[in-house]
Amino acid sequence: MFETRIGVDLEEARFWLEKGELVGIPTETVYGLAANGLNPIAVSKIYTVKQRPQFNPLILHVSNVNKIAPLVSEWPSKSHLLYTHFSPGPITCLLPKSDDVPDIITAGSDRVAIRIPAHPLTNALLETIEFPLAAPSANPSGYVSPVSADHVFEGLAGKIPYILDGGICQVGLESTIIGFENDRVIVHRLGSITADQLKTICGQEIQFELSHSSPKAPGQLKSHYATKTPLVVGDIRSLCQEYEGNRLGVLSFQEDYSKMATINLVLSPMGSLSEAAAGLFSAMRRLDAAGLDIIITEKFPDTGVGMAMNDRISRAAYPRQSE
Numbered sequence: 001m002f003e004t005r006i007g008v009d010l011e012e013a014r015f016w017l018e019k020g021e022l023v024g025i026p027t028e029t030v031y032g033l034a035a036n037g038l039n040p041i042a043v044s045k046i047y048t049v050k051q052r053p054q055f056n057p058l059i060l061h062v063s064n065v066n067k068i069a070p071l072v073s074e075w076p077s078k079s080h081l082l083y084t085h086f087s088p089g090p091i092t093c094l095l096p097k098s099d100d101v102p103d104i105i106t107a108g109s110d111r112v113a114i115r116i117p118a119h120p121l122t123n124a125l126l127e128t129i130e131f132p133l134a135a136p137s138a139n140p141s142g143y144v145s146p147v148s149a150d151h152v153f154e155g156l157a158g159k160i161p162y163i164l165d166g167g168i169c170q171v172g173l174e175s176t177i178i179g180f181e182n183d184r185v186i187v188h189r190l191g192s193i194t195a196d197q198l199k200t201i202c203g204q205e206i207q208f209e210l211s212h213s214s215p216k217a218p219g220q221l222k223s224h225y226a227t228k229t230p231l232v233v234g235d236i237r238s239l240c241q242e243y244e245g246n247r248l249g250v251l252s253f254q255e256d257y258s259k260m261a262t263i264n265l266v267l268s269p270m271g272s273l274s275e276a277a278a279g280l281f282s283a284m285r286r287l288d289a290a291g292l293d294i295i296i297t298e299k300f301p302d303t304g305v306g307m308a309m310n311d312r313i314s315r316a317a318y319p320r321q322s323e
């Protein structure tokens with residue numbers, strides 16, 4: 001047990017990481033639960049603290065492309081290009097791993113996921129340490145990812161010594177995960193970088209493998225990002241009628257449904273998808289904490305980051321499908 005502290009002290013964060021302990025770190029996407037990625041004992045604590053299945057591999061975080069080189073055995077042809085254009089930023093590439101990467105990071109796979117996050121505090125931390133940081137989202141496995149230091153505290157207080165407080169995450173959704181097979185560029189998890197952006201940079205069609213049943217990125221398992229309160233997705237008006245008599249939480253994109261709901265959170269009255277994405281997980285958490293019977297939400301416009309938002313809410317939706 002630890003008395004979990006929240007602060008902005010990079011020295012303290014580094015102290016715990018060098019000792020083989022876990023630290024909550026801010027990124028532009030969501031908060032990560034970080035350990036020394038080259039220390040298998042430290043990494044094993046991530047699995048214990050998150051109650052994460054051992055078969056689910058972890059992303060390594062570094063501060064620049066030069067620090068990727070020792071971790072990979074080769075560079076797929078488009079990978080350098082993608083890092084150059086989108087990093088630091090919300091993109092993760094799956095690359096052939098070198099022998100330096102412990103098997104516990106990749107869950108036995110020969111590919112390692114690597115990302116260069118874009119958050120000044122975490123990047124400063126990564127610059128001062130000698131090792132990459134293994135970091136999944138800093139939530140108990142299966143729950144909604146944290147986008148503030150307080151969210152990390154709510155889920156992991158007592159289990160980790162320190163949370164580096166970098167404010168609210170600007171993007172609010174986990175990174176886009178890209179794999180490479182022969183000459184194909186494949187999206188394994190949708191994020192804020194759109195397929196069109198990827199296509200423009202790579203100069204080729206992008207493919208999607210977001211399979212639910214045999215995931216290449218096991219975070220694609222269906223019952224992920226889930227609130228404890230049942231969440232349904234559909235036409236808000238009809239769902240409010242269907243569930244009349246219950247305490248209803250409505251999570252809407254643009255429109256106001258406060259007359260129909262016990263609580264209505266509107267993500268972006270102006271209709272901005274990036275504003276809505278940045279607020280999505282906080283809103284899900286707020287509604288989940290409000291003692292409601294059901295959370296009703298709607299499909300977002302299926303373009304740009306709206307696709308990633310739809311992916312997350314469909315995985316959070318009830319009835320849960322365990323696979």
Ligand code: TXA
Pocket residue numbers: 027029030031032033056057058059090092094105106109111112113115117135136137138173174175177216217218219220
């Ligand atoms: O934005 C993000 O990516 C955040 C921040 C903290 O960087 N991290 C994050 O980590 O979302 P996590 O563990 O919650 O999700 C990472 C996903 C998982 O679905 C995992 O299965 C997949 O990446 N993954 C990691 N390593 C992999 C590998 N070697 N092969 C295939 N999938 C991998």
Ligand code: MG
Pocket residue numbers: 136137145219
């Ligand atoms: Mg996660």
